[in-house]
Amino acid sequence: MRNGRIAVPSNGNGGLDATRSGHFGHCDVFTFIDVENGEIKKVSTIQNQEHIQGGCMVPVNLLASHNVKALVVGGIGMRPLMGFKQAGIEVYHDSQRAGIRPVVEDLIAGKLPEITDDQVCGGGGGSMRPE
Amino acid sequence: MSAFKAGLEENQVQTAWAESGSNAIVRIAGGRFDLVVTDENLSDMTGLELIEKVISKKPMVNCAAVTSLLPADFHEASEGLGVLMQLPVRPGQEQAEKLLSRLKTILNLAEQATTD
Numbered sequence: 001m002r003n004g005r006i007a008v009p010s011n012g013n014g015g016l017d018a019t020r021s022g023h024f025g026h027c028d029v030f031t032f033i034d035v036e037n038g039e040i041k042k043v044s045t046i047q048n049q050e051h052i053q054g055g056c057m058v059p060v061n062l063l064a065s066h067n068v069k070a071l072v073v074g075g076i077g078m079r080p081l082m083g084f085k086q087a088g089i090e091v092y093h094d095s096q097r098a099g100i101r102p103v104v105e106d107l108i109a110g111k112l113p114e115i116t117d118d119q120v121c122g123g124g125g126g127s128m129r130p131e
Numbered sequence: 132m133s134a135f136k137a138g139l140e141e142n143q144v145q146t147a148w149a150e151s152g153s154n155a156i157v158r159i160a161g162g163r164f165d166l167v168v169t170d171e172n173l174s175d176m177t178g179l180e181l182i183e184k185v186i187s188k189k190p191m192v193n194c195a196a197v198t199s200l201l202p203a204d205f206h207e208a209s210e211g212l213g214v215l216m217q218l219p220v221r222p223g224q225e226q227a228e229k230l231l232s233r234l235k236t237i238l239n240l241a242e243q244a245t246t247d
Contacts, residue, residue, distance in 0.1 A: 049244055054215030055237050057191060061244035077211030078183065082190035120211055 001107055004069030006033040008100050014045035019098045022074050025051050025059060032066065033104050040104070056080040060087055072103050072112065078120040091115045135168075135218075138227025152176040156184055159192065166234055167194045168218070182212050193237060195230055197222060
């Protein structure tokens with residue numbers, strides 16, 4: 001991915017050196033990484049909104065309204081995945097690494113796979129639980 | 132279901148009924164629905180199967196499900212589907228009002244998310 005905004009569900013205050021949240025719907029903040037010509041130009045964060053049962057489309061609206069092009073998750077439920085697809089946001093998958101920086105670097109380098117429909121899982125959480 | 136339906140309609144909610152899951156899918160595909168409430172078992176699929184089919188095409192549609200499962204079991208069975216509310220086998224007016232209240236909360240949060 002050479003241009004556009006990447007979002008990563010993050011713990012604590014977020015940022016490029018923070019850790020990823022394993023449950024995107026319950027994450028503390030989203031870290032935004034703006035990429036131009038394959039380089040990181042800006043890093044910012046946005047507070048996640050309140051999560052209530054059935055509210056997994058709220059982050060879809062939130063990220064779409066902030067012009068996010070790609071999202072990196074450890075796991076995601078079917079409904080939000082379909083929502084992101086409908087909103088034109090690509091969803092990438094890494095279930096191993098807790099850090100934000102390495103998955104972002106891999107995404108920029110084109111080394112991170114898009115999540116497939118058979119990788120969807122329960123509760124908007126996922127098989128990965130990085131702390 | 133009549134008390135549940137009455138509870139919805141008392142709050143100016145228009146309701147429509149479908150006789151089967153496949154009929155519901157056709158109607159939902161061709162219309163604008165804010166909420167789908169499914170019985171536990173339909174003539175051609177389970178309620179959760181219907182919800183899965185609905186959200187695969189229209190993820191913005193909110194769904195609630197009648198179920199006899201215990202809450203923890205229902206949570207396990209419906210994970211990832213983003214079900215708005217679990218309803219008892221014979222939902223009444225109280226459940227209708229709770230469901231509408233939750234739907235309004237969700238819709239308000241979704242609206243806020245687009246304006247933040």
